[in-house]
Amino acid sequence: MCGATSDKMALVNSFKHLHWSILVFVGLTACLWLGSSALAQTPPPTSPPAETPPAKAAVEKAAMAPPPKSVGSVSSRFLSVLEASGSTGLVQIAVSLFGGVFAVSCFLKLQRKNVAPAGLSERAHQLWKEKNFAALEALKDEQPSTLARAVSFIAKHRHQSVADISAAVGDRVSCEIANFNQLAYPLGVIATLQPLLGLLGMIMGMINAFALVALAGSLGNPAQLAGGISEALATTALGIAFAIPFLAGYHYFRSRTNTYGVIITEEVNNMLSDWLMGTHED
Numbered sequence: 001m002c003g004a005t006s007d008k009m010a011l012v013n014s015f016k017h018l019h020w021s022i023l024v025f026v027g028l029t030a031c032l033w034l035g036s037s038a039l040a041q042t043p044p045p046t047s048p049p050a051e052t053p054p055a056k057a058a059v060e061k062a063a064m065a066p067p068p069k070s071v072g073s074v075s076s077r078f079l080s081v082l083e084a085s086g087s088t089g090l091v092q093i094a095v096s097l098f099g100g101v102f103a104v105s106c107f108l109k110l111q112r113k114n115v116a117p118a119g120l121s122e123r124a125h126q127l128w129k130e131k132n133f134a135a136l137e138a139l140k141d142e143q144p145s146t147l148a149r150a151v152s153f154i155a156k157h158r159h160q161s162v163a164d165i166s167a168a169v170g171d172r173v174s175c176e177i178a179n180f181n182q183l184a185y186p187l188g189v190i191a192t193l194q195p196l197l198g199l200l201g202m203i204m205g206m207i208n209a210f211a212l213v214a215l216a217g218s219l220g221n222p223a224q225l226a227g228g229i230s231e232a233l234a235t236t237a238l239g240i241a242f243a244i245p246f247l248a249g250y251h252y253f254r255s256r257t258n259t260y261g262v263i264i265t266e267e268v269n270n271m272l273s274d275w276l277m278g279t280h281e282d
Contacts, residue, residue, distance in 0.1 A: 085201060085231070085234040085235045085238050086201070086205075086231070086234075086235070088197060088198075088200060088201030088204065088235045089201070089234065089235055089238055091197060092194060092197050092198065092201075092235065092238050092239060092242055095190055095193060095194065095197065095242075096190070096194070096242045096246075098190070099186060099187060099190035099246055102183075102186040102187060102190075103187060103246070103249050105183070106183040106184055106187070106249075106253050107253075109180075109183060110180060110183060110253060110256060110257065110260075112260070113143075113145065114144070114145055114146075115145055115146050115147065115180065115260040115263075115264065116145060116146065116147040116260055116263050116264050116267065117143050117145050117147065117148070120139070120143055120145070120147055120148060120151070121147070121267050121270075121271075123139075124136060124139065124151045124271065125271075125274070127139075128155075128271075128274075128275055133155045133158065136151055136152060136154075136155035137152045137155050137156050138152070139151050139152050140152040146173060146176045146177070146260075146264055147264050147267060147268075149172070149176075150169050150172065150173055150264065150267075150268050151271065153165075153168070153169050153172060154169055154268075154271060154272070154275065154276075158275070158276065162272065162276045162277060165272065165276065166272055169268060169272075170265075170268070173261075173264055173265065173268060177257060177258075177260070177261040177264070180257045180260070181254060181257050183253065183257075184249070184250050184253035184254050184257070187246045187247075187249050187250040187253065188246075188247070188250040190242075190243075190246045191243045191244075191246035191247035191250055192243075194238075194239040194240070194242040194243035194246065195236075195239040195240055195243050196239070197235070197239055198235045198236040198237070198238055198239020198240065199235075199236060199239070200235075201232070201234075201235025201236070201238075201239075202232045202233060202235055202236045203232075204232070205228060205229075205231050205232025205233075205234075205235065206228070206229065206232045208228060208232075209225055209228020209229055209231070209232060210225070210228075212225075212228060213225050213228075
């Protein structure tokens with residue numbers, strides 16, 4: 001149990017899950033709207049028109065046209081891909097900006113000073129040797145962090161049995177580490193959604209490309225199909241490009257949180273063994 005805060009933490013987590021459920025619902029609704037709008041704009045295939053001399057001339061002119069120049073720099077190539085991605089690319093950019101806010105927030109909150117400040121353990125040991133228990137209990141306000149709250153809890157309940165203190169403080173630390181792990185959850189969701197959005201955009205682009213070819217009939221230019229496929233693949237490229245940093249950030253923050261968890265566990269175990277294991281005078 002997480003002590004007196006267990007019910008409060010459960011309520012907060014339930015609101016978090018409701019919040020993400022709403023976001024997922026809005027995202028799915030947007031995807032369905034994009035798909036339906038694309039299908040509605042796709043013209044039905046018709047029989048090929050009769051070939052006329054002007055049409056033949058236009059086809060011959062298009063076939064003799066020089067191929068488009070290749071884009072030189074990486075930035076200009078990325079801009080061309082972004083331009084070709086269409087409305088799906090705009091959705092992907094919006095989702096990435098939304099995830100960037102969470103990434104910055106996670107970076108700011110997951111600092112060592114908020115979890116296990118440097119030098120706090122040494123100060124706590126010195127205060128315990130001086131039997132300054134009031135100062136130990138005040139550490140949670142002076143240096144708000146997971147380790148400071150654990151130290152204050154141990155000092156406040158020092159008259160209880162070691163087993164009870166160890167179980168209670170261990171559960172409190174576990175709850176806070178779990179909350180830090182939840183900070184990286186949005187990054188994992190966005191890293192999963194981006195390739196799916198890219199796949200959706202690719203399918204929509206392929207539908208439009210083959211519809212144009214079907215309309216052109218025997219006068220169809222292969223360049224039309226190639227251009228449509230290129231535009232369709234642009235959303236897939238964007239999805240993968242956006243997903244890679246978010247996936248890397250997700251695993252980075254999870255690894256960082258687990259490292260802090262190990263540090264806090266070692267510090268708390270050392271305090272319990274040095275302060276409460278055996279005879280001590282109050």
